[in-house]
Amino acid sequence: MTESERKIRVLVAKPGLDGHDRGAKVVARALRDAGFEVIYTGLRQTPEQVAEAALQEDVDVIGLSILSGAHMRLFPEIMKLLKEKGIDDVLVIAGGIIPEEDIKPLKKMGIKAIFGPGTPTTEIVEYIRKKIR
Amino acid sequence: MVTKEKMDISQQKRDWENNTLKKTLDKSPERRERFITTSSRPIARLYTPTDIANLDYDRDLSFPGQYPYTRGVYPTMYRGRLWTMRMFAGFGTAEQTNERYRYLLEQGQTGLSVAFHLPTIQGLDSDDPMATGEIGVCGVAIDSLADMEILFSGIPLDKVTTSMTINAPAAILLCLYIAAAEKQGVSSTQIGGTIQNDILKEYQAQKTWIFPPDPSMRIITNILEFCTKKVPRWNTISISGYHIREAGSTAVQELAFTLANGLTYVQAGVDAGLAVDDFAPRLSFFFDSHLDLFEEIAKFRAARRIWAREIRERFNAEKRGSYLLRFHTQTAGVSLTAQQPENNIIRTTLQALAAVLGGTQSLHTNSMDEAWALPTEKAATIALRTQQILAHESGVANTIDPLGGAYFVEALTDEMEEEVYKYFDRIEKLGGVVEAIKKGFFQREISDSAFRYQRETEEKERIIVGVNEYLTDDRLEIPVLKIDPEVEKTQLARLQRTRKSRNNNKVEQLLNRLQKAAEGTENLLPHILAAVREYATVGEVCNALRDVYGEYQEPIIF
Numbered sequence: 001m002t003e004s005e006r007k008i009r010v011l012v013a014k015p016g017l018d019g020h021d022r023g024a025k026v027v028a029r030a031l032r033d034a035g036f037e038v039i040y041t042g043l044r045q046t047p048e049q050v051a052e053a054a055l056q057e058d059v060d061v062i063g064l065s066i067l068s069g070a071h072m073r074l075f076p077e078i079m080k081l082l083k084e085k086g087i088d089d090v091l092v093i094a095g096g097i098i099p100e101e102d103i104k105p106l107k108k109m110g111i112k113a114i115f116g117p118g119t120p121t122t123e124i125v126e127y128i129r130k131k132i133r
Numbered sequence: 134m135v136t137k138e139k140m141d142i143s144q145q146k147r148d149w150e151n152n153t154l155k156k157t158l159d160k161s162p163e164r165r166e167r168f169i170t171t172s173s174r175p176i177a178r179l180y181t182p183t184d185i186a187n188l189d190y191d192r193d194l195s196f197p198g199q200y201p202y203t204r205g206v207y208p209t210m211y212r213g214r215l216w217t218m219r220m221f222a223g224f225g226t227a228e229q230t231n232e233r234y235r236y237l238l239e240q241g242q243t244g245l246s247v248a249f250h251l252p253t254i255q256g257l258d259s260d261d262p263m264a265t266g267e268i269g270v271c272g273v274a275i276d277s278l279a280d281m282e283i284l285f286s287g288i289p290l291d292k293v294t295t296s297m298t299i300n301a302p303a304a305i306l307l308c309l310y311i312a313a314a315e316k317q318g319v320s321s322t323q324i325g326g327t328i329q330n331d332i333l334k335e336y337q338a339q340k341t342w343i344f345p346p347d348p349s350m351r352i353i354t355n356i357l358e359f360c361t362k363k364v365p366r367w368n369t370i371s372i373s374g375y376h377i378r379e380a381g382s383t384a385v386q387e388l389a390f391t392l393a394n395g396l397t398y399v400q401a402g403v404d405a406g407l408a409v410d411d412f413a414p415r416l417s418f419f420f421d422s423h424l425d426l427f428e429e430i431a432k433f434r435a436a437r438r439i440w441a442r443e444i445r446e447r448f449n450a451e452k453r454g455s456y457l458l459r460f461h462t463q464t465a466g467v468s469l470t471a472q473q474p475e476n477n478i479i480r481t482t483l484q485a486l487a488a489v490l491g492g493t494q495s496l497h498t499n500s501m502d503e504a505w506a507l508p509t510e511k512a513a514t515i516a517l518r519t520q521q522i523l524a525h526e527s528g529v530a531n532t533i534d535p536l537g538g539a540y541f542v543e544a545l546t547d548e549m550e551e552e553v554y555k556y557f558d559r560i561e562k563l564g565g566v567v568e569a570i571k572k573g574f575f576q577r578e579i580s581d582s583a584f585r586y587q588r589e590t591e592e593k594e595r596i597i598v599g600v601n602e603y604l605t606d607d608r609l610e611i612p613v614l615k616i617d618p619e620v621e622k623t624q625l626a627r628l629q630r631t632r633k634s635r636n637n638n639k640v641e642q643l644l645n646r647l648q649k650a651a652e653g654t655e656n657l658l659p660h661i662l663a664a665v666r667e668y669a670t671v672g673e674v675c676n677a678l679r680d681v682y683g684e685y686q687e688p689i690i691f
Contacts, residue, residue: 017251017254017255017257017263018341019335019340021340022580025580025690025691026583030584030587042689044255046263068270069267070265070267070270097504097505099506118470118471118600121591
């Protein structure tokens with residue numbers, strides 16, 4: 001299999017204590033239907049678990065979903081751990097309940113895009129295709 | 134029973150279709166090929182007496198306060214007493230939430246409803262590493278009796294009833310409430326309220342479980358037994374469809390899964406040796422009220438009828454209170470849009486109207502800003518005012534079950550009831566609710582519905598104002614509640630003080646005793662109560678039980 005034929009691998013990760021997995025699962029399924037290889041971590045993953053899963057699964061994309069409000073504490077930790085593990089070529093994107101004012105600092109720490117409530121799944125698929133190919 | 138008159142109507146309807154209707158359709162077709170509800174249910178153009186030809190008034194509807202309660206659980210309904218306006222609230226520290234409660238009570242709210250922060254919900258103390266960033270964010274931080282005393286300070290617990298949205302650690306929070314009441318000189322027989330305590334829907338939908346299903350069910354039967362004897366005014370389980378719906382189910386799935394869960398709890402109580410009439414009257418329900426007005430109203434009506442029949446006929450209950458389905462409603466959080474948030478006031482109004490027309494006993498109306506964060510005081514006040522306007526200005530509370538007899542509503546009520554029984558059969562074939570959970574049945578059903586809803590919305594089979602049509606500049610124009618970073622410090626300091634000032638030897642001893650009881654078959658509640666009275670924390674009590682029961686791992690399905 002040549003490099004261009006390799007399926008895009010996406011880790012859908014759910015940090016935070018909340019159990020709201022509706023959005024994460026809908027996105028995971030839409031990405032799978034779009035032909036990506038999707039790994040879903042399950043709920044309540046610590047930053048360490050997310051970073052470790054990204055490393056083990058050798059993914060191209062990490063999609064973080066959080067609705068608990070703890071993103072400003074957990075996302076920087078995840079970004080730091082990814083860096084420490086030498087994962088710097090992975091596209092990190094996020095979704096969930098993330099207030100407008102948090103978007104800028106999150107982008108500054110390397111989260112490339114934030115998809116808020118009401119985003120069509122097709123928009124996320126297109127975004128990933130454009131960035132990875 | 135097909136009367137001559139009814140045959141005439143079906144003939145007349147065909148005539149109408151072939152003549153009047155056809156002419157119009159030939160000229161201008163309808164807006165869509167199919168019309169569907171929020172739950173993707175196709176809806177017919179017109180309902181007539183032929184759609185309810187099998188309806189037997191006495192058997193299927195009867196009168197308010199009479200079996201099978203389709204038209205309402207009380208003989209006078211809102212003419213006697215309005216529904217309880219019970220707004221769910223909790224954020225930050227116990228002090229802040231206490232202040233909000235006192236404000237809401239002054240504004241005319243008639244009952245309290247506690248939202249706990251996620252660490253409490255997961256049975257973790259605020260100083261647990263997993264609690265990072267979550268302290269006081271999604272609800273109020275409660276670690277021990279020290280917090281609980283502050284939460285209800287100045288609120289007489291023999292006068293106010295309190296609903297607590299707590300599931301996996303429900304036994305612990307109930308004991309904390311009892312202990313807080315004792316501090317006020319109020320005994321457990323005087324307090325009234327509700328714990329959600331519905332663990333089955335946690336595995337199915339809300340996903341805030343701790344222990345595996347079997348020990349969880351044992352704890353629930355312990356609660357049923359304990360409350361029957363010691364806390365007789367307490368509603369022991371609030372059997373909840375709300376989270377099932379919010380996770381993406383259809384209205385029928387919400388109804389079917391919730392009732393199936395309820396029947397499972399009743400069976401568990403009976404299996405534990407309790408008489409159905411001793412505990413069933415303290416079970417209540419909690420439903421979602423979503424956007425499709427008539428489908429929601431039909432859902433509430435069908436719920437009462439099915440529960441009454443099942444509890445009376447399957448379990449041979451004799452007390453009226455055992456088979457009468459009382460329910461709380463919350464408007465659909467999931468329907469709130471982050472875009473153009475003021476529009477959410479109108480969405481919530483429609484959903485509240487459905488709940489009232491459906492005969493709810495209590496209601497929480499969401500605030501317009503809740504797609505973003507917990508509500509600000511202003512937004513929460515508007516939501517409460519919405520209920521007061523419905524109650525006092527709209528006239529809908531003047532008569533009972535105003536839509537009873539409407540061809541459309543009665544046909545929908547029947548249709549939903551039939552579909553519920555189909556789900557009951559499928560669940561039974563899988564070995565019952567607990568087995569179906571282990572097989573991932575509910576999780577799969579719900580995620581399929583959620584995905585279908587998303588696809589239909591993206592394909593504009595349904596229009597969501599401000600989301601896929603009528604878009605405007607997305608900028609948020611309302612203030613959003615921010616949790617002060619001081620909350621975390623205050624909470625951690627109090628927790629530390631509590632651990633220092635209590636009798637730690639005694640706490641350890643009591644936790645050991647609790648573990649012994651958990652390994653055996655004794656009721657756990659007296660042991661939990663003894664431990665929390667001595668300021669054992671929620672996390673410590675849960676960890677004692679985790680050591681015995683372990684934690685649940687869910688099958689990953691998407």
